[in-house]
Amino acid sequence: MNFTLRVWRQKDSVSRGELVEYKIQDVSEDSSFLEMLDILSENLVEDGKMPMAFDYDCREGICGMCSLTIDGIPHGPESGTTACQLHMRHFKDGQTITIEPWRAKPFPVVKDLIVDRSPLDKIIQSGGFITTRAGSATDANTHLIDKGTADYAMDAAACIGCGACVAACPNASAMLFTSAKVAHMNSLPQGKPEKHRRALAMVSTMDGEGFGGCTNIGECEAACPKNISLDVIAHLNRDYAIAQVKNFFKPSA
Amino acid sequence: MNLDAKIPEGPLAQKWASHKFNMKLVNPSNRRKYSVIVVGSGLAGGAAAASLAEQGYNVSCFCYQDSPRRAHSIAAQGGINASKNYQNDGDSVHRLFYDTVKGGDYRAREANVYRLAEVSSDIIDQCVANGVPFAREYGGLLANRSFGGAQVSRTFYARGQTGQQLLLGAYSALSRQIGLGKVKMYNRHEMLDLVKVDGHAKGIIVRNMVTGEVTSHAADCVVIATGGYGNVFFLSTNAQGCNVTAAYRAHKQGAGFANPCYTQIHPTCIPVHGDKQSKLTLMSESLRNDGRIWAPKLAEDALKIRNGVLDPNSLSDDNRDYFLERKYPSFGNLAPRDISSRAAKEACDEGRGVASTGLGVFLDFRDAIQREGKKAIEERYGNLFDMYQCITGDNPYVTPMMIFPAVHYTMGGLWVDYNLESTIPGMFVGGEANFSDHGANRLGASALMQGLSDGYFVLPYTVGNYLGEQGVHSAGKVTNEHQAFAEAENRVKARIDKLQSINGSESPRSFHKRLGNIIWEYCGMARSEEGLTTAIEKIKELRKDFWSNLRVVGEAGNINPELERAGRVADFIEFGELMCRDALMREESCGGHFRIEHQTEEGEALRDDENFTFTGVWEYMGDDIDPRLHKEELIYENVKLATRSYK
Numbered sequence: 055m056n057f058t059l060r061v062w063r064q065k066d067s068v069s070r071g072e073l074v075e076y077k078i079q080d081v082s083e084d085s086s087f088l089e090m091l092d093i094l095s096e097n098l099v100e101d102g103k104m105p106m107a108f109d110y111d112c113r114e115g116i117c118g119m120c121s122l123t124i125d126g127i128p129h130g131p132e133s134g135t136t137a138c139q140l141h142m143r144h145f146k147d148g149q150t151i152t153i154e155p156w157r158a159k160p161f162p163v164v165k166d167l168i169v170d171r172s173p174l175d176k177i178i179q180s181g182g183f184i185t186t187r188a189g190s191a192t193d194a195n196t197h198l199i200d201k202g203t204a205d206y207a208m209d210a211a212a213c214i215g216c217g218a219c220v221a222a223c224p225n226a227s228a229m230l231f232t233s234a235k236v237a238h239m240n241s242l243p244q245g246k247p248e249k250h251r252r253a254l255a256m257v258s259t260m261d262g263e264g265f266g267g268c269t270n271i272g273e274c275e276a277a278c279p280k281n282i283s284l285d286v287i288a289h290l291n292r293d294y295a296i297a298q299v300k301n302f303f304k305p306s307a
Numbered sequence: 308m309n310l311d312a313k314i315p316e317g318p319l320a321q322k323w324a325s326h327k328f329n330m331k332l333v334n335p336s337n338r339r340k341y342s343v344i345v346v347g348s349g350l351a352g353g354a355a356a357a358s359l360a361e362q363g364y365n366v367s368c369f370c371y372q373d374s375p376r377r378a379h380s381i382a383a384q385g386g387i388n389a390s391k392n393y394q395n396d397g398d399s400v401h402r403l404f405y406d407t408v409k410g411g412d413y414r415a416r417e418a419n420v421y422r423l424a425e426v427s428s429d430i431i432d433q434c435v436a437n438g439v440p441f442a443r444e445y446g447g448l449l450a451n452r453s454f455g456g457a458q459v460s461r462t463f464y465a466r467g468q469t470g471q472q473l474l475l476g477a478y479s480a481l482s483r484q485i486g487l488g489k490v491k492m493y494n495r496h497e498m499l500d501l502v503k504v505d506g507h508a509k510g511i512i513v514r515n516m517v518t519g520e521v522t523s524h525a526a527d528c529v530v531i532a533t534g535g536y537g538n539v540f541f542l543s544t545n546a547q548g549c550n551v552t553a554a555y556r557a558h559k560q561g562a563g564f565a566n567p568c569y570t571q572i573h574p575t576c577i578p579v580h581g582d583k584q585s586k587l588t589l590m591s592e593s594l595r596n597d598g599r600i601w602a603p604k605l606a607e608d609a610l611k612i613r614n615g616v617l618d619p620n621s622l623s624d625d626n627r628d629y630f631l632e633r634k635y636p637s638f639g640n641l642a643p644r645d646i647s648s649r650a651a652k653e654a655c656d657e658g659r660g661v662a663s664t665g666l667g668v669f670l671d672f673r674d675a676i677q678r679e680g681k682k683a684i685e686e687r688y689g690n691l692f693d694m695y696q697c698i699t700g701d702n703p704y705v706t707p708m709m710i711f712p713a714v715h716y717t718m719g720g721l722w723v724d725y726n727l728e729s730t731i732p733g734m735f736v737g738g739e740a741n742f743s744d745h746g747a748n749r750l751g752a753s754a755l756m757q758g759l760s761d762g763y764f765v766l767p768y769t770v771g772n773y774l775g776e777q778g779v780h781s782a783g784k785v786t787n788e789h790q791a792f793a794e795a796e797n798r799v800k801a802r803i804d805k806l807q808s809i810n811g812s813e814s815p816r817s818f819h820k821r822l823g824n825i826i827w828e829y830c831g832m833a834r835s836e837e838g839l840t841t842a843i844e845k846i847k848e849l850r851k852d853f854w855s856n857l858r859v860v861g862e863a864g865n866i867n868p869e870l871e872r873a874g875r876v877a878d879f880i881e882f883g884e885l886m887c888r889d890a891l892m893r894e895e896s897c898g899g900h901f902r903i904e905h906q907t908e909e910g911e912a913l914r915d916d917e918n919f920t921f922t923g924v925w926e927y928m929g930d931d932i933d934p935r936l937h938k939e940e941l942i943y944e945n946v947k948l949a950t951r952s953y954k
Contacts, residue, residue: 065865066865081583082580082581082583083700084580084581084698084699084700085580085581085583085584086585086698088585089583089584089585092583092585092816093583095868096814096816096817098860099814099858099860099869100814102858102860103860104860104861105860105868105869107866107867107868109373110547111372111377111379111546111547111548112377112379112381112382112546112547113546113547113585113586113588114382114544114586114588114589116381116382116468116470116471117372117377117379117381117382117546118376118377119372119373119377135697139697139698141697141698141700143700164517164866165517165865165866168373168866170373171373171374172373172374172494174374175374175375175376175482175485175492175494178376178478178479178482179482179483179485179486180486182479182482183437183438183479183480183482183483184436184437184438184479185483186433186436186437186480187358187361188354188357188358188361188433188480188763188764188767189429189433189763189764190436191429191432191433191435191436192432192436193432194391194431194432194434194435194436194441194449195393195448195449197435197447198446198447198448199443199447200443200445200447201443201444201445201447204440204441204442204443207438207440208440208442208465208466208472211438211440211465211472211475212466212468212471214471215374215376238438238440239438242438242440244435244436244437244438245438
């Protein structure tokens with residue numbers, strides 16, 4: 055297959071970027087999108103040019119490192135798929151494809167297609183954990199957790215932290231990401247003691263890092279490669295509201 | 308090289324408890340005076356960094372990805388073993404210990420494996436406490452399944468994403484410590500050298516992969532948890548960034564490298580589709596519970612299938628060879644990984660392989676679908692079938708799935724004693740990066756167990772013991788102002804300059820592929836003296852070629868994926884040679900290491916317990932000097948050596 059690629063090139067975080075056009079030929083339809091970019095990189099290297107910088111690691115859709123906006127859609131047109139699991143057979147021979155980094159203010163471009171997603175880590179650091187020390191745990195079957203709750207927590211915990219939800223959101227909100235973690239931990243008995251602290255702290259960090267507010271547009275759910283449902287946002291909103299009220303009456307909570 | 312394993316005295320079941328009691332403690336108010344460097348943020352590194360910080364040490368943690376949450380532990384699918392005996396089916400610490408030693412083909416150290424089995428229960432408790440959503444039964448209890456041919460159900464799982472959930476558990480504990488300021492996290496940093504002061508590991512040299520800056524970091528000790536070396540094969544199921552550099556640089560600084568030839572080839576991966584492929588994808592082993600593995604009996608039929616002239620469904624049973632069922636009637640399609648992989652290779656070597664490259668065999672669900680209905684199969688394997696279809700474009704409900712073995716895990720690694728301390732004092736090694744627990748073959752669902760055992764429950768004790776022994780007067784005494792750091796930094800910078808100044812014509816990726824082809828061909832599933840000797844010669848030539856014809860575009864002071872790859876490939880080339888030497892030295896077949904000279908008449912692996920019941924540990928002697936072999940004899944006091952039989 056042959057393609058025309060329009061790829062975002064940007065030397066570093068302070069330089070101006072632009073879309074540069076490349077032709078690529080003889081790509082196998084079994085190649086993944088990133089393997090197609092590997093081939094382009096090798097071609098560029100052969101010409102003595104700098105290959106594109108883009109993030110990737112596991113290439114099996116689980117590490118969350120890859121972060122390409124393909125024809126305007128984070129992770130491309132296939133639903134429930136990361137860019138690394140997207141195969142070229144889903145494109146038309148001769149097609150022009152535009153490849154950009156995540157576009158969101160809290161994720162500045164570092165180089166070409168690489169952005170800085172450390173604000174997501176900061177949200178987790180502020181409350182996305184259950185306080186426990188190695189060695190302090192009780193027997194694993196002490197808390198019985200009904201299957202429905204365990205499944206619900208697992209659905210939310212499937213988030214890979216790629217940031218596609220932020221990139222897809224017109225407000226660059228990180229609500230789906232933040233809510234997924236809150237829903238996962240707040241629904242489990244182990245996570246209950248810190249339920250309110252967690253909701254307040256993570257939302258506060260999210261706001262502080264410059265992510266926008268959520269206006270229930272739903273682009274995040276559509277872009278999520280792990281099909282995380284908007285329901286988790288309702289979960290966070292509920293827990294957050296209760297936490298705010300409790301906080302109002304008892305500021306030390 | 309001193310290979311004293313420091314196995315504690317006393318009966319097997321009391322060793323760890325009495326060792327813990329005998330260890331030096333560090334007063335809580337003194338712990339803040341010490342600093343520890345942890346390289347790698349996977350299960351072992353992430354858990355160790357978090358746990359050491361919880362104890363009060365100052366930790367610096369380094370990873371090459373943009374976040375510690377991306378370490379490749381995340382990709383493990385199947386599950387994690389623990390001897391909880393929640394199923395009341397006769398499991399125990401001793402049984403898990405025994406299964407692991409036997410599964411490792413009697414090439415692991417008894418005391419370490421026993422400790423692993425012992426702490427396995429604590430791991431599950433710890434993970435549940437920090438929020439890992441393991442699968443549950445309707446009554447709310449934890450669910451288990453049997454895995455990898457075990458006769459008890461001891462595997463805990465979180466759908467097909469157990470590794471992800473365990474890693475995110477460790478990541479959340481680590482994140483908490485980062486938030487508290489007890490761990491300083493360095494993302495997008497790559498360790499390029501180890502620094503020793505007076506023989507003890509006291510720091511590392513790293514390159515900031517965004518700015519290209521090379522910096523020195525000092526600490527009171529160093530923990531290496533940088534994963535395995537499967538990418539020496541170029542194609543493997545490892546993440547793209549997985550590399551041997553940190554471990555190999557430590558090796559060059561004096562750390563013994565143990566059993567590099569022990570690599571695990573997983574039988575059920577999606578076959579290679581072409582020479583532009585970047586990685587292989589694993590399909591869960593659970594598929595072998597219902598799928599039947601076969602290849603055409605006749606090479607001409609296989610050729611017709613490859614060329615698309617013959618539909619595999621139309622081939623009658625008489626013309627199919629269900630080779631695992633034929634060779635291993637009692638285990639059939641569930642034969643262990645090493646044995647299944649070799650059988651598939653044999654079929655392909657005989658020209659009976661399928662897939663476009665001829666390197667594939669069928670994993671056919673036709674009979675299972677007929678027997679139990681499509682719906683039942685869909686419930687069991689729906690997500691795996693979808694994944695297969697997403698990657699290959701074939702519908703496995705209609706066309707038989709194709710599989711081929713791929714490199715998946717490396718049992719070899721840096722040599723460590725019972726304390727997980729390498730031959731360099733003060734340098735500890737955890738997880739896949741060390742060699743300790745799996746012998747010559749790892750059992751399914753044991754990698755996650757070992758990573759977390761090392762990280763949560765072993766290193767936090769043994770590192771503390773080391774620091775306690777050094778004494779509080781030594782804490783923080785060595786800084787990165789020390790001469791040794793300047794020397795190491797210069798070494799690293801000179802190497803980067805050298806890589807960039809060759810100005811040849813071949814890309815690092817191209818060299819990596821060439822290396823991978825050599826290793827796969829001669830040091831893959833079947834090895835021979837002749838092949839390995841050839842491989843060593845070829846790798847030497849490749850190395851020469853690399854240093855005279857490499858081309859690295861771009862500059863060093865910026866993100867440069869070519870430069871990163873060049874450095875890693877340079878180490879992989881040297882390491883590949885070591886691996887072949889080890890395979891050549893080991894004149895027996897055991898676990899994942901199969902020497903064609905050493906097999907029974909039926910073609911089964913033939914161990915030589917009399918001469919090879921030892922761990923082969925290599926000492927680096929210099930750039931163009933052959934490495935020196937040392938041996939740690941393995942003493943079995945609790946397990947009787949027997950031949951593994953799956954007939």
